[in-house]
Amino acid sequence: MEKFTVVTGRAVPLRRSNVDTDQIIPAEYLKRITRTGFADGLFAAWRKDPSFVLNDHRYDGATVLLAGPDFGTGSSREHAVWALQDHGFRAVIAPRFGDIFRGNSTKAGLLPVVLPEEVVTSLQDLAEADPATEVTVDLQARQVRAGVVVAEFVIDDYTRWRLLEGLDDIGLTLRHADDITSFESARATWLPTTA
Amino acid sequence: MGRTLAEKVWDAHVVRTADNEPDLLYVDLHLIHEVTSPQAFDGLRAAGRVVRRPDLTIATEDHNVPTTDGPIDDPVSRQQIEALRKNCAEFGVRLHPMGDANQGIVHVIGPQLGLTQPGMTVVCGDSHTSTHGAFGALAFGIGTSEVEHVLATQTLPLQRPKTMAVEVVGELPAGVTAKDLILGVITRIGTGGGQGHVIEYRGDAIRALSMEGRMTICNMSIEAGARAGMVAPDETTFAFLEGRAHAPTGDDWDAAVAHWRSLVTDDDAVFDRVVTIDASELSPWVTWGTNPGQGAALSSEVPDPQSFTDPSERVAAERALAYMALAPGTRLRDVAVDTVFVGSCTNGRIEDLRVVADVLRGRRVADSVQMLVVPGSVAVAEQAEREGLHEVFTAAGAQWRRAGCSMCLAMNADKLRPGERSASTSNRNFEGRQGPGGRTHLVSPAVAAATAVTGRLTAPADL
Numbered sequence: 278m279e280k281f282t283v284v285t286g287r288a289v290p291l292r293r294s295n296v297d298t299d300q301i302i303p304a305e306y307l308k309r310i311t312r313t314g315f316a317d318g319l320f321a322a323w324r325k326d327p328s329f330v331l332n333d334h335r336y337d338g339a340t341v342l343l344a345g346p347d348f349g350t351g352s353s354r355e356h357a358v359w360a361l362q363d364h365g366f367r368a369v370i371a372p373r374f375g376d377i378f379r380g381n382s383t384k385a386g387l388l389p390v391v392l393p394e395e396v397v398t399s400l401q402d403l404a405e406a407d408p409a410t411e412v413t414v415d416l417q418a419r420q421v422r423a424g425v426v427v428a429e430f431v432i433d434d435y436t437r438w439r440l441l442e443g444l445d446d447i448g449l450t451l452r453h454a455d456d457i458t459s460f461e462s463a464r465a466t467w468l469p470t471t472a
Numbered sequence: 473m474g475r476t477l478a479e480k481v482w483d484a485h486v487v488r489t490a491d492n493e494p495d496l497l498y499v500d501l502h503l504i505h506e507v508t509s510p511q512a513f514d515g516l517r518a519a520g521r522v523v524r525r526p527d528l529t530i531a532t533e534d535h536n537v538p539t540t541d542g543p544i545d546d547p548v549s550r551q552q553i554e555a556l557r558k559n560c561a562e563f564g565v566r567l568h569p570m571g572d573a574n575q576g577i578v579h580v581i582g583p584q585l586g587l588t589q590p591g592m593t594v595v596c597g598d599s600h601t602s603t604h605g606a607f608g609a610l611a612f613g614i615g616t617s618e619v620e621h622v623l624a625t626q627t628l629p630l631q632r633p634k635t636m637a638v639e640v641v642g643e644l645p646a647g648v649t650a651k652d653l654i655l656g657v658i659t660r661i662g663t664g665g666g667q668g669h670v671i672e673y674r675g676d677a678i679r680a681l682s683m684e685g686r687m688t689i690c691n692m693s694i695e696a697g698a699r700a701g702m703v704a705p706d707e708t709t710f711a712f713l714e715g716r717a718h719a720p721t722g723d724d725w726d727a728a729v730a731h732w733r734s735l736v737t738d739d740d741a742v743f744d745r746v747v748t749i750d751a752s753e754l755s756p757w758v759t760w761g762t763n764p765g766q767g768a769a770l771s772s773e774v775p776d777p778q779s780f781t782d783p784s785e786r787v788a789a790e791r792a793l794a795y796m797a798l799a800p801g802t803r804l805r806d807v808a809v810d811t812v813f814v815g816s817c818t819n820g821r822i823e824d825l826r827v828v829a830d831v832l833r834g835r836r837v838a839d840s841v842q843m844l845v846v847p848g849s850v851a852v853a854e855q856a857e858r859e860g861l862h863e864v865f866t867a868a869g870a871q872w873r874r875a876g877c878s879m880c881l882a883m884n885a886d887k888l889r890p891g892e893r894s895a896s897t898s899n900r901n902f903e904g905r906q907g908p909g910g911r912t913h914l915v916s917p918a919v920a921a922a923t924a925v926t927g928r929l930t931a932p933a934d935l
Contacts (some may be wrong), residue, residue: 293791294784295663295763299763299902304881308536308548310510310555312616322904346784350697350763351900352881353599354508355615373664376699377599379617386595394784420705433631434492446617447519450625453488455498460487460498465731467499467724469587471566472527 280443284341290401297351316363335408349378474738510598512620539873576849586716606686606706622653623813651916666698761792817898820848838927
């Protein structure tokens with residue numbers, strides 16, 4: 278996983294609430310068995326509308342998405358995270374996230390940043406007024422900065438450390454393989470197996 | 473202080489806990505399907521890892537499978553199914569492929585086989601894994617990175633969730649079903665209402681539900697933002713499980729039931745949040761918008777976006793009505809549909825099909841409507857055929873299909889065409905969910921059947 282420390286870049290204002298993962302990437306694209314190459318599916322239905330913000334070339338190369346409340350609700354498809362990353366996004370800032378999307382993001386190295394709705398709206402205003410506005414997402418300092426806006430965000434120590442170091446979760450867990458084995462030896466014998 | 477059901481199940485599965493770290497939680501059952509697993513198996517291969525507990529893992533084919541006879545036409549879908557078969561063979565995972573007697577939607581076959589039991593932790597790369605919470609299991613959907621993690625370690629590092637009680641007091645009126653209840657709950661608390669929480673559904677109206685009804689409720693917890701929903705196990709649960717293929721037997725059964733009886737929230741336990749719903753105030757419920765929280769009583773009208781005080785809800789309602797091509801003030805009973813879909817992990821079980829058959833018996837599906845009835849599993853299909861339900865469906869003019877996810881998410885050939893409108897017993901009315909440009913109204917099986925008869929959103933009592 279790529280390390281995440283500080284990311285500075287243009288930001289796309291997506292002023293919609295309840296953007297579900299079916300909108301981020303429709304089911305049709307989920308038939309692929311690779312982990313990359315999903316950028317063409319990102320917001321596929323909405324991108325057919327020429328006025329959709331992602332079709333505005335002034336935001337080309339953006340690395341931050343400024344989304345509305347309840348971003349990433351619905352399906353558990355991690356493809357939604359991969360599609361955002363394949364497009365170039367490194368962080369999504371929103372007032373609220375769907376739980377599974379949020380978890381998937383931190384596993385794959387996309388940083389979900391929760392900020393109050395009024396702060397996200399101010400950032401969207403800035404990015405809309407001047408698409409060249411640069412937004413800095415600083416995981417080290419747990420801070421978002423853009424123009425006059427400086428906002429602190431909350432993220433638990435463990436997830437922050439894992440993202441800063443770019444660590445593989447499975448590798449970390451396997452350090453505790455003995456604990457897993459010992460837990461297994463104490464499980465009730467009547468629990469079902471698929472064997 | 474006492475503990476909630478969710479806390480008891482959580483505590484019993486903590487492999488390791490440490491300050492400033494997530495708990496490492498053991499997984500009792502890992503369900504696999506073709507869509508969210510191929511990249512996880514690739515990850516194992518790349519790292520030279522094996523599946524730690526293939527004996528706690530089971531796979532089925534559901535999302536891509538056709539519901540008509542014959543092979544998969546779409547080469548990309550076929551490739552995904554073939555990848556699952558190859559991965560299961562290579563890593564020693566039991567698979568129920570198309571044509572197998574136990575094939576079906578992953579959340580239908582787990583309970584059907586007796587693999588889902590009270591007090592277990594159950595995960596799957598699918599958000600509707602919350603279904604299994606109906607048994608008093610802690611069950612939730614995970615992403616592909618987590619699928620790989622569970623395959624490799626049989627555990628997941630997780631932050632302890634908050635707890636939320638949805639207390640459903642009173643009795644559901646006649647003609648009001650579990651689906652109406654959960655749609656009503658989601659309208660009330662919103663699509664983000666359960667974020668960060670495990671919901672426990674409690675109260676007399678929940679206790680009175682069958683296991684099928686409880687599965688419908690828990691299934692849609694994710695639509696209320698909660699990764700998991702639970703119902704404490706009781707005699708209804710034990711009666712459902714006894715005699716199933718993987719349920720314990722003999723002394724093991726007695727030991728298991730003794731343990732299961734302890735899986736209740738203690739009287740002095742405290743939930744982080746409590747929502748109380750009066751069941752007697754509920755009625756047949758439908759959605760009018762493009763998220764499951766945008767719902768209303770079938771007897772009411774399409775709301776005016778200006779009636780929403782929250783600005784983002786107002787904008788969302790405006791967008792939704794434009795997409796749905798609905799005008800504020802339209803009576804929901806006047807909304808005409810082209811397609812009725814009965815099926816999915818929400819409402820594709822035998823009890824759902826019986827309700828639909830009861831409405832359709834002696835009636836005809838309207839000429840303007842195509843109706844698909846898709847059983848949740850091969851076993852459900854066989855049971856329905858033993859009861860002659862398929863003859864009721866076909867005599868009414870509905871299509872009796874093969875088991876799979878089908879038009880719930882339109883990954884197979886069953887899709888709405890652009891602009892088409894459905895009444896659907898599935899779980900998501902998102903834009904394009906049932907096919908690009910398609911418009912979905914979420915309904916109960918009873919409302920779906922009555923709607924098929926009239927061609928407009930209708931409850932059986934209106935017939």
